[in-house]
Amino acid sequence: MEGSSVAGSQDGQIASPRRAPSQQRSRERVERMLAAASALIAEQGSDAMRMGEVAERAGVSIGSLYQFFPDKRAIIWALAERYTAESQACIAAALGEVSDAEGLRRAFSELVDIYYGLFLAEPVMRDIWSGTQADKALRELELADSRANAEFLTAVLKQLRPAADPAALETTALLIWQMGEATMRLAISVGRKEGDDLVAAYKRMALRELVGE
Amino acid sequence: MEGSSVAGSQDGQIASPRRAPSQQRSRERVERMLAAASALIAEQGSDAMRMGEVAERAGVSIGSLYQFFPDKRAIIWALAERYTAESQACIAAALGEVSDAEGLRRAFSELVDIYYGLFLAEPVMRDIWSGTQADKALRELELADSRANAEFLTAVLKQLRPAADPAALETTALLIWQMGEATMRLAISVGRKEGDDLVAAYKRMALRELVGE
């Protein structure tokens, strides 16, 4: 953890750290910069976070900010790294000692709850992983589309299972749809070969849920 | 489809259309603007797409561009709308006449393939729904994290199912993990109540896959 939080990105690539704080003084200042950025993200989202405002709130000059973080993404990523480390530890703890199916069931169930709790409790984490970063308005429209698309599925499910709770069917349909989109996004970023496998696996899982075993 | 593609967003809200093209001349120009934007997004991604370049390539002035699209997001969204309409139609066609479980199985399976094909074939669609828009470098780091997190799950699965194909287990673990993150992102945007239901439904589905029925 020694000044390793200055990794940044540039032009689609990860840039080397501009400078690692080696003196006590600068370490404290970098801490203040991160705290300021964190607060601003929590208040307004990372998109609306202005570098000048971060510097001002941290009580440093804009130049100092760029001395340690090569660009805006770097400071956001440095924050993300902290949460990542935190959640990695939590995953390792939950799944580390599983040895049978029942243990997995318990551990996984607990893990999801904890993770969900983290998402709900940490506005910064929420923002970084899913917030304004990707355009709030567009996200809402995407959600509306997903709902519209899922409705076709809902209709079919309601027809096939008239006895089931309609609200539950809607939830299932939306979830399956959203998972499908997530799978395809993932499939694209991992490349064709592995992507095809992922889509096939998704199809299996979704069908199991939709039409039973 | 009559000049309905000028909806845009501003400051987190959907803005009313600036102006709908009513004359033949302007309809053609708007068409050219959209084509130029589409080409640029396909070449460089929507992030790198510059409004000035769109105008230049469409052979219109920057002012004309802003006459019909209130801001940059509006033109991106107008393009997204086209693909949305296209895929909606395709969903309706696939799921419209399903009446039994076997029909659903076939229709859903086919639908996933078509949708996946659309994603693969349309660079613009790919970009808009998952491309540079959300920061390529960050996405790759997220993917690396997801893989790292999924590894814990993979390890457990390999232990519980020593006979299974390791590569398939890795795929399953990555998929389940990614779906979990997608579910939580979704859960956050739909609000607490429905979000809880979605997470619970995800847990059920994931566990079914992980530890069987």
Added chain:
DNA sequence: TGCAAATGTGAGGATTACTCATGTTCGAAA
């Protein structure tokens, strides 16, 4: 033909990420 509305223009305003020339402080070697 005349005129109001629709359309078209592009220089320039406004914002904001980021740079750089210059000054200051620190740590340690002499």
Added chain:
DNA sequence: TTTCGAACATGAGTAATCCTCACATTTGCA
């Protein structure tokens, strides 16, 4: 203690880019 290079700090200025607006032109129509 002095000295000196490296680390640290500064903030006015640069560059890039979204978007506006005052004004010119074209179109449809009474």
